[in-house]
Amino acid sequence: MSRASGADANDESDPTESLLDSYSATVIRVAETVTQHVAALEMTAGSGRNGRFRVGAGSAVLFTADGYLVTNAHVVGGLRSGHAVFADGTRTAVELVGADPLSDLAVVRGKAPTATPADFGDAEGLKVGQLVIAVGNPLGLSGSVTAGVVSGLGRSIPVWSGRNRRVIEDVIQTDAALNPGSSGGALADARGRIVGINTAVAGAGLGLAVPINATSRRIIAALLRDGRVRRAYLGLVNTPIQLQPSAVVRTGRRDGLLVVEVLADSPAERAGLRAGDVLLSVGEKSVSNAESLQKLLFAEAIGEPLELAVLREGTEMRVVAVPDEMTEKQP
Numbered sequence: 001m002s003r004a005s006g007a008d009a010n011d012e013s014d015p016t017e018s019l020l021d022s023y024s025a026t027v028i029r030v031a032e033t034v035t036q037h038v039a040a041l042e043m044t045a046g047s048g049r050n051g052r053f054r055v056g057a058g059s060a061v062l063f064t065a066d067g068y069l070v071t072n073a074h075v076v077g078g079l080r081s082g083h084a085v086f087a088d089g090t091r092t093a094v095e096l097v098g099a100d101p102l103s104d105l106a107v108v109r110g111k112a113p114t115a116t117p118a119d120f121g122d123a124e125g126l127k128v129g130q131l132v133i134a135v136g137n138p139l140g141l142s143g144s145v146t147a148g149v150v151s152g153l154g155r156s157i158p159v160w161s162g163r164n165r166r167v168i169e170d171v172i173q174t175d176a177a178l179n180p181g182s183s184g185g186a187l188a189d190a191r192g193r194i195v196g197i198n199t200a201v202a203g204a205g206l207g208l209a210v211p212i213n214a215t216s217r218r219i220i221a222a223l224l225r226d227g228r229v230r231r232a233y234l235g236l237v238n239t240p241i242q243l244q245p246s247a248v249v250r251t252g253r254r255d256g257l258l259v260v261e262v263l264a265d266s267p268a269e270r271a272g273l274r275a276g277d278v279l280l281s282v283g284e285k286s287v288s289n290a291e292s293l294q295k296l297l298f299a300e301a302i303g304e305p306l307e308l309a310v311l312r313e314g315t316e317m318r319v320v321a322v323p324d325e326m327t328e329k330q331p
Contacts (some may be wrong), residue, residue: 002328005071023131023147026190030133031145033192037062037118040137041071043082043110044159047191058134059185060084060094061194062163063120063220066112067092070220071184072199073099073212078080084108087143098223102231102326104168104199104210107223121193123211125170126150133188134198138181148176148207154240154289156260157208170290171197171217172205200302215294227258231297232323235266240289241278251316256280256286269323271308278311285331297323 011318022155043056063067066147067085076082076099084201085091092110100107126132129149136144152173172187178200187196187209210216222229241258248254262268273279277285284305287293296306302325310317 001242009187017053026131027133027147030188030190030192031135031143032227034118034133034135034186034194035137035143035145036115037134037194038137038143039069039084039086039113039115040181041069041075041082041084041184043079043096045079047119056082057138058181058183059138059198060108061118061184061186061197062086062113062115062312063117063194064131065109065117066098068097068224069094069108069110069168070197071106071108072197073101073104074199076106076108084110085137087137088114096238098229100127100219100223100231101190102168102228102229103216105197105216105219105223107220115198118194119188119192120212121191121195122196123213126153126189126195126211127171128153128182131190132176132195133143133186133190134173134176134182134209135188136173136178136182136185136198138179144179144182144185146176148174151175151207155208156238168199168210169294170211170213171199172209172211174209176207190237218298230302232297232301233267233297233326234293234297234321235263235268235294236273236279237263238279238290238293241314243278247278247311247314250314251280251307251311253280253286256311256328257289257293267321267323272318273308273310273319273321274312276312279308280311280316281309282306 039060041060056077060069061072080096084094094108094110096108133147155171157168157171183200185198186194189195196211198209237260238257259277262273282296301323305320308319
């Protein structure tokens with residue numbers, strides 16, 4: 001009896017070990033699924049004594065069967081051509097289709113690859129704490145995988161582009177570390193669906209991704225159609241916020257966008273907005289995250305008066321801003 005009892009005791013699995021095995025199995029499965037869709041991207045320019053030389057490199061995600069890939073705008077850097085190498089060694093020349101610096105998204109096209117397109121999901125369903133896996137192909141090293149959790153949603157990240165300051169909206173923040181070679185790669189959920197395009201534009205080691213959602217799909221469609229995206233520009237750095245109970249009673253709203261910074265000489269500054277204001281609505285439409293604001297700032301909003309409902313020091317007020325068109329020279 002004692003021997004049998006001992007055997008039974010040894011057969012009991014450690015719950016912690018079982019959880020780790022499940023975690024590892026999920027990451028392995030997603031990595032195997034997604035890596036085939038992610039290419040190393042190298043953009044080139046000029047021609048010296050040794051031929052063409054590399055001036056930009058990162059990763060890109062295949063999203064159509066006829067060779068279109070999505071990557072970061074900062075990876076292509078305005079260059080028109082380069083090449084992509086998939087995990088199976090397949091290599092193809094690529095041409096720039098279009099880039100949108102505000103979202104840090106770009107589309108390039110190569111020849112029809114042997115790899116199948118990635119399965120794109122929807123970042124709208126993401127929750128803070130959810131497992132995500134970042135897959136890149138830095139410098140053609142046949143895949144780089146890091147895993148972590150979603151640590152923040154709806155972020156608005158100010159970055160520098162040359163001497164100009166820009167704001168990348170609605171960014172996913174994760175603790176899955178990235179390096180610049182993984183920029184343009186895939187952020188996937190536990191089912192292997194692409195929910196973001198990784199970006200290391202704000203600095204090596206930061207886990208940031210542009211979400212795949214209705215707004216980014218609209219941006220990608222515009223790049224495919226026109227090669228560019230006409231965007232309205234307010235000049236706000238913001239983050240989602242839950243309103244205090246007293247403010248909920250006064251405004252009838254539960255959340256809004258906290259203005260962290262108003263960029264100099266922007267439509268928002270000219271309208272009188274200040275850091276610390278809470279943006280409640282734009283053009284009578286409620287805004288509670290970066291995407292809800294982005295949806296209102298496409299071409300049709302350029303030059304048109306927009307009424308903004310703002311909560312300032314407990315008092316609701318209304319101001320009117322006239323968005324500019326986002327340009328390469330926009331501060």
